Amino acid sequence: MRRFGFQRYRTTFGEGSMEAENTAGGAEELQLEPSAPKARAGSMHKHCHGLAESLEVEQEGLVEHQPLEQDDLNFERWKPKPKPKRTLHEKIEALKTYLWNPDTKEFMGRSGKSWSLILFFYSALYIFLAAMFGGCMCCLMWSISPYAPTYNDRVMPPGLTMFPHVDVAHGFEMKFNASDRSSWKKYARALEAQLKPYDDTVQKRRNIECKQDTYFLQESLEESAERKACQFKRSSLGPCSGMEQKDFGYADGKPCIILRMNRILGYLPGQGTPVNVTCGVKKGTPEVLGDVEFYPKNIFDLMYYPYYGKLRHVNYTSPLVAVRFVNPQLDTHLHVQCKLNGKGIINDSPTDRFLGSVSFNLQVGA
Template sequence: MEPTPTEGEAEAQTEQVQPPEEEPLKVILKHGQELEEEQEELAEHQPLEQEDLNFERFKRRPLPQRTLHQKIDDLKTYLWNAETKEFMGRSGKSWSLILLFYAALYAFLAAMFGGCVFCLMWSISPYHPTYNDRVMPPGMTMAPHLEGHDIHFNASERKSWKKYARSMEEHLRPYNDGAQDRKNIRCTQDGKYFMQDDLREDEERKACQFKRSWLGECSGMQDPHYGYSQGKPCILLRMNRILGYLPGEGKPINVTCEVKKGPPEALGQLQFFPKSIFDLKYYPYYGKLRHVNYSSPVVAVRFGSVQYDTPLQIQCKLNGKGIINDSPTDRYLGSVTFSLVVGA
């Protein structure tokens, strides 16, 4: 038989058995942590309180209204801060650097622009275009030209035709005989070009005279009303200037007028002054810098027997070599069209 332990031995065995009892404490702690984690997860899924849904508290609170005196003081401080010695928020050094920068910038831009203009003016001639290989044939203009190419008047009503007579007078004033005698020379080489290419490029070219008196009954010297008071109106036709252009290829350019819409017999007889041609002696044109006193030749047309109260659409055309007068896109190229209604 085994001996029974004594009381002392029993206590010692009891003390030796106590340490394994700590394991349940660890299990409890671990279980407690799991409980806390579960509580946190539950808290995350809990619905928000009403205070949490109140977003008004996150809005920016309005600033208190400032008085006019405070605003004026702030403006004064912004313009000049006596404490920091700053003008409009910048010190004197800062303003100096800014002004220096912009002065250098704009000086550079001005120099670059001036250099570009200088190179451009240096590369082109002021007397003739560098490229003129696409110059179109000349167009034609007419006078009087008031708010379109419409001439409507009654011969017995001075108010209805006075504006046309005034326009004719303005167009013919540079052709006064006295002015032509002073400025231009009398040319005798009819039917030939007046070439002056042998002169220096910058030398002034002479121009042939074209006197107002050559227009006869349409000159305004015999009849200051240009036939409008008699129901026999006059118009002026002029070919556009083109620098260096030689019209007709050696032959004069002829002018004709015909009815485009309306009865042809209503047009009656036409008179042309001084002739129905543009003489070659007025060409070529050398530009306004060299042909200072140049006067473009004109052809005056007088409708001496036009039928009263008959609307007519009349077309006057240039005819000659190298002339285009039937362009579908440009009605002023080599021709001009106008309406004429003469009342009694």
């Protein structure tokens, strides 16, 4: 009768063989087939190899989670060390080397080929940009007219300005003493300079006489043709012309001012009726301002409109209205306002004090 005992196997890593020990004394060894030990040996080898890899991964994890050493907590060692200061001579030598390196034949850190490519690139770039800008400007200038705006959807009502205006930064203010020539001389000079183009001889030579109270339309001419302008003679301003009284009435305490309506291309003021001008005090009674005279009239005649622009209306001179304050109250600060009145005129704008009106301070002393 044959007895069977238990066998204990011992694994030897790296050899791929197994040894069997009989656990029961005197038991006969179990006879196996020749192929069985080889298959079992290969399976055990793979299993042991996987265990070894798992142990290595676990050991690496333990190493990563080990506490930091005292030397690792010294953060000063990780700070970048300051660069040693260079002397002036070393800096000059470094600059010379940067400007021209004789060893590498480089100028400012680049070789001749590199500089050539950079110059070629930027030259081509800027030439292209300049050509594109020039082409856009040519297309723009070709598409618009130099004589009239392409789009003119809305024409604002005209503004009103006055002369003389010596100190515009602080508003229009006229303060003088009639007996003191130095106090009003600047006003007389400003008016004389403003009225110089309106001399009668200049107007007769440049402009033509027109029919009054009607628009001087010249739409039938070609767009680029020069338009005729109507005469406005300086002598029509009477005592405010400066031809008889060089002081424009300031020496007599009867100052004159000149009003002019702003130019608007193609604008027909008044819609067939002349626009008129009125002047008065904004605060106080009208008696403090006294009598007010207008020359040649208190209107802007229609024959000076429309305006065709400076390229076509070369000799155009805007019509004027002269205002003379005959007997203003002396040594009184007067706040005077002159306004345009007519169809389509706005003279009470809260945001634009020059739209259809002009205000100034007047004080006349003896």
